[in-house]
Amino acid sequence: MTNLLLMLGFFIVSFLIGYLLISRIPSLLHTPLMSMTNAVSGVTILGALLLFTVPGNGTEKLLGSMAIIAAAFNVVGGFTITDRMLGMFKGKSKKSSAITTQES
Numbered sequence: 001m002t003n004l005l006l007m008l009g010f011f012i013v014s015f016l017i018g019y020l021l022i023s024r025i026p027s028l029l030h031t032p033l034m035s036m037t038n039a040v041s042g043v044t045i046l047g048a049l050l051l052f053t054v055p056g057n058g059t060e061k062l063l064g065s066m067a068i069i070a071a072a073f074n075v076v077g078g079f080t081i082t083d084r085m086l087g088m089f090k091g092k093s094k095k096s097s098a099i100t101t102q103e104s
Contacts, residue, residue: 034078034081034082034085035078035082037074037078038074038075038078038079038082041071041072041074041075041078042071042075044067044070044071045067045068045071045072045075047067048064048065048067048068048071049064049068051064051067052064
């Protein structure tokens with residue numbers, strides 16, 4: 001029971017610190033931040049997979065499964081959003097070079 005309370009307290013403190021830090025980041029740095037979030041989710045997936053290598057009860061397996069699903073969803077969504085944002089920058093450079101070519 002003590003371990004559960006310790007982990008819950010650590011989670012709450014981490015959540016609050018993360019929220020305070022992320023809320024102060026300018027939108028210009030969103031893409032690098034999303035890439036870092038993808039890396040953290042990858043570590044979460046590895047940790048949850050390691051959970052399945054040791055004997056445990058059903059609750060631990062259920063929480064591990066939920067962690068894998070949530071982190072995988074975050075990784076896929078993060079890469080999709082990052083790709084779309086980078087595509088927006090590529091689209092602007094192609095249009096501007098086409099306009100420059102037509103003006104010449």
